[in-house]
Amino acid sequence: MTNPKTLARTAGLLYLVVVVLGTWAELVVRAGVHVPGDPTTTAANIVNHEALFRWSIAADVLMAVAFVLLGLALHRLLHHVDEGAAMTLLVFVAVGAGSILLNLALQAGALRAATDPAQADGLALLLLDLHGDGYTLGGVFFGLWLLPMGRLALRSGLFPKPLGVLLVVGGVAWIADPVIAFALPEAPEFVRAVVSAPTSLGEFGLMIYLLVQGVRTSARPVVPAQPSR
Numbered sequence: 001m002t003n004p005k006t007l008a009r010t011a012g013l014l015y016l017v018v019v020v021l022g023t024w025a026e027l028v029v030r031a032g033v034h035v036p037g038d039p040t041t042t043a044a045n046i047v048n049h050e051a052l053f054r055w056s057i058a059a060d061v062l063m064a065v066a067f068v069l070l071g072l073a074l075h076r077l078l079h080h081v082d083e084g085a086a087m088t089l090l091v092f093v094a095v096g097a098g099s100i101l102l103n104l105a106l107q108a109g110a111l112r113a114a115t116d117p118a119q120a121d122g123l124a125l126l127l128l129d130l131h132g133d134g135y136t137l138g139g140v141f142f143g144l145w146l147l148p149m150g151r152l153a154l155r156s157g158l159f160p161k162p163l164g165v166l167l168v169v170g171g172v173a174w175i176a177d178p179v180i181a182f183a184l185p186e187a188p189e190f191v192r193a194v195v196s197a198p199t200s201l202g203e204f205g206l207m208i209y210l211l212v213q214g215v216r217t218s219a220r221p222v223v224p225a226q227p228s229r
Contacts, residue, residue, distance in 0.1 A: 004077060004158070005214040011073040012210025014066050019207065021063035026135065029056035030107070034132065039125035046114035046124055053111055060104055064097040071097075074149065077215070081156040085148035092148070096141030103134035136178045143174025146202065153206075158215040163205050170202030 029052055033045040046053050071093030079086040110127035150167030153159040173195050180192055 004217065007073055007077040008158075008210045008214035011070055011077060012207055012212075012214075014070040014073060015203075015207040015210060017066040018063050018070060019204075021059040021066065025056040025059040025063065029053060029059075030128070030131070034128045035125075036129070039122040042128060043114040043124040046111060050111070050115060053107075057104055057107055057111075060100060060107075064100040067093060067097045067100070071145070074152075078152040078156055078158070081152050081158075082148075085151045085155075089145050089148040089152070092141050092145035096138065096145060099134070099138040099141055103131060103138055106131040106134060136181050139174050139177055143171045143177075143199075146171030146174065146199075149206070150202075159206075159209060163202070163209060166198060166202035166205060170199035173197075173199045 029049075033042065033049060033053060035041045035045065071090045075086045075090045078089075106127045110124045110131065113127060114124040146167045150164045150171060153164035153167055154161055176195050177192055177199075180187055180195060184191075
């Protein structure tokens with residue numbers, strides 16, 4: 001697969017898979033099951049929706065795989081622009097996907113605790129709380145990959161420059177979110193919502209652009225930077 005349009009639209013489709021699976025697992029299933037501060041209700045929700053809870057784990061596994069494939073597609077599409085930035089993007093995507101899979105161990109533990117009569121309800125809540133913290137911390141690597149992606153978008157001429165700027169700002173916002181969550185736990189929720197707004201605009205903008213436009217075929221080719229001697 002070498003055609004830039006095909007590569008770009010493939011990346012857009014993979015991005016859509018990541019968004020759909022990740023949103024469904026986190027914001028639909030886990031958010032509906034997890035009741036902060038109420039271990040009994042949380043454990044009961046897991047038991048009552050066990051099949052759905054198990055599918056959310058499977059969805060996150062597939063989301064991590066699609067995320068790695070997205071990184072590979074973007075690397076193939078943009079490595080000629082800046083090999084260093086493209087490789088950095090790929091490394092951060094791989095680490096981010098790995099953190100997703102590692103964090104799923106906590107969700108699997110919550111499932112075991114809730115469905116095993118010998119376990120206390122409180123353990124299921126604790127594990128889901130830890131999973132939520134792990135999800136927030138894992139956002140660091142979701143942010144880091146956007147920084148080289150934004151650089152590639154700005155340098156390549158294949159994407160609108162405002163989109164590249166949004167990706168860089170969104171990457172910084174991803175990194176700022178866990179800092180706010182843990183360093184300023186009493187901060188109003190709208191603060192994190194405002195910080196995350198550029199992330200949503202940048203990522204959804206990239207996904208839609210890849211799906212609809214692909215890339216600019218009329219862009220002037222970028223001459224790779226020569227290594228300094």
